[in-house]
Amino acid sequence: MRKESVRIAACTMAAVITFSGMKISVQAAGDLNSVLPSAGIEYSLSSESTTSLSDMKEEIERENSSGLTASTAEIAVRGSGEIPIGGMLESNAPTAVSDKKIERTIVVSEGYTRDLREASNAAKLREEEEGFKSLVIARVNNYVNVRDIPSEDGEIVGKLYDKSVGTFIEESDGWYKISSGSVEGYVKAEFCVTGDDAVSYAREVGTRIATVTTTTLYVREQPGTDSTILGMVPIEDELIVTEELDGWVKVNIEEGDGYVSTDFVNMSTEFVKAESIEEERARLAKEEAARAEAQKAAAKKAAENKASNSDSNSSGGKTYAPPSGSASGQAVVDFAMQFVGNPYVYGGTSLTNGADCSGFVMSVYNNFGVSLPHSSAADRTVGAAVNGIENAQPGDIICYSGHVGIYAGNGQIVHASTSKTGIIVSNATYRSILSIRRIF
Numbered sequence: 001m002r003k004e005s006v007r008i009a010a011c012t013m014a015a016v017i018t019f020s021g022m023k024i025s026v027q028a029a030g031d032l033n034s035v036l037p038s039a040g041i042e043y044s045l046s047s048e049s050t051t052s053l054s055d056m057k058e059e060i061e062r063e064n065s066s067g068l069t070a071s072t073a074e075i076a077v078r079g080s081g082e083i084p085i086g087g088m089l090e091s092n093a094p095t096a097v098s099d100k101k102i103e104r105t106i107v108v109s110e111g112y113t114r115d116l117r118e119a120s121n122a123a124k125l126r127e128e129e130e131g132f133k134s135l136v137i138a139r140v141n142n143y144v145n146v147r148d149i150p151s152e153d154g155e156i157v158g159k160l161y162d163k164s165v166g167t168f169i170e171e172s173d174g175w176y177k178i179s180s181g182s183v184e185g186y187v188k189a190e191f192c193v194t195g196d197d198a199v200s201y202a203r204e205v206g207t208r209i210a211t212v213t214t215t216t217l218y219v220r221e222q223p224g225t226d227s228t229i230l231g232m233v234p235i236e237d238e239l240i241v242t243e244e245l246d247g248w249v250k251v252n253i254e255e256g257d258g259y260v261s262t263d264f265v266n267m268s269t270e271f272v273k274a275e276s277i278e279e280e281r282a283r284l285a286k287e288e289a290a291r292a293e294a295q296k297a298a299a300k301k302a303a304e305n306k307a308s309n310s311d312s313n314s315s316g317g318k319t320y321a322p323p324s325g326s327a328s329g330q331a332v333v334d335f336a337m338q339f340v341g342n343p344y345v346y347g348g349t350s351l352t353n354g355a356d357c358s359g360f361v362m363s364v365y366n367n368f369g370v371s372l373p374h375s376s377a378a379d380r381t382v383g384a385a386v387n388g389i390e391n392a393q394p395g396d397i398i399c400y401s402g403h404v405g406i407y408a409g410n411g412q413i414v415h416a417s418t419s420k421t422g423i424i425v426s427n428a429t430y431r432s433i434l435s436i437r438r439i440f
Helices: 054-065 110-131 196-205 277-308 327-337 357-366
Strands: 034-036 075-077 104-109 135-137 145-147 156-161 165-172 175-180 183-188 207-211 216-220 230-232 236-242 249-254 257-260 263-272 313-315 318-319 396-401 403-409 412-418 420-426 435-439
Touching: 054 396, 075 216, 104 165, 110 196, 135 175, 135 196, 156 183, 156 277, 165 183, 207 249, 230 249, 230 257, 236 263, 327 357, 327 412, 357 403, 357 412
Parallel strands: none
Antiparallel strands: 075 104, 135 165, 145 156, 145 183, 165 175, 175 183, 207 236, 207 263, 216 230, 216 257, 236 249, 249 257, 313 318, 396 403, 396 435, 403 412, 412 420
16 A cells, blocks of 8 residues: 555534445555545545445435535544544554454535535524414513403403513414413414514514533634634523524623534524413512512611611622612622622632632522522522512522622622622623522
8 A cells, every 4th residue: 555644634513424225334445546636645445346435425416415515525434543533544544444344434524514504504594483483472562461262351361471472373263372381372363473474573582592512612702713712601501692603603601792603502592481370470479578578678777777877888898788688688698798809710619719600609509508500501490580670689690691690789799700800799780681580
């Protein structure tokens, strides 16, 4: 065998083509002939009769239903002398590789992979838009009632608020039967859109979410692997998407806006759902109880301040005015404020030596016997939902895209921000809030 030193560039994402039913047993044979003309390599494949890779490539192109073509091909060797996909294949590799039968996987080139990804993304987009046609989206000033029968005489079982979404079940005399959250019933069609009209509106009212699928994902300043790393996010984190490009999406993290590869996230669209009458009653009762408790705590705090002739506390060199709120929630804030100025450490949980955003929240609440997940995305589901920052009280958890903090009252949060800033106090509305959760 003529020895030439050859490098085969690895695909960023390998698209694997399986030859089912062909029963091809591939063996290295002969000179390196006509495999990758652009690399100056030649190679052949053999089974019962020798099949050149160029012939197989032509057959791949003929059979490819998507019409995409492979401009080059790569060989990943499995077995003795295994070379991982994305590695190098040298002509001076062990001779055992060329002397024994081994299974091989044909991997298409990066250009083919890019085309395949674009086709896949386009197919997913079409599929999602088809799904949007089955949505019923409220377009009103406040809300539309959901009734148990298609009539204004029907009992109100829930409310579909403006821009909230249900799933279409059937139409009956100007009414849409929908399912939304825990609510199922009828809404007047004149106050909603569905079918083709719902497709564009769904894009407007929905929140695009990128859920991280790899252990640690780099967020880059620009869409490209050569771009500077802006920050890191852990697996299962949910990031708000503000722009979608070819193979990349623009997301918002604590360090600012950056880009992540779509190879390492799952894309989805979130919508606000209907609220049942029972859920509304429970929410209003909880809000009323919280207001009463806040007023009681405020009166107590005012009396204490008057007695001590002091209306502020100092923490970490910063002046912090304790707001009103539940006693337990206020205790959480008071404890958390002790660690302002301490470092941010990605993946950390130490309140003194360094924690990341969810590690900080988790460790603060652990001091009060509450176990929370080490995940900003998972924190969006703990406790009870709070409707709006105006209803938040000290100790509530404020969730953002890829970030979480503790509401300190007076429109502020205490949180482990970035490696540059550490644990700090910020305005709670400095970024778009995804959800607010109450533990106490």
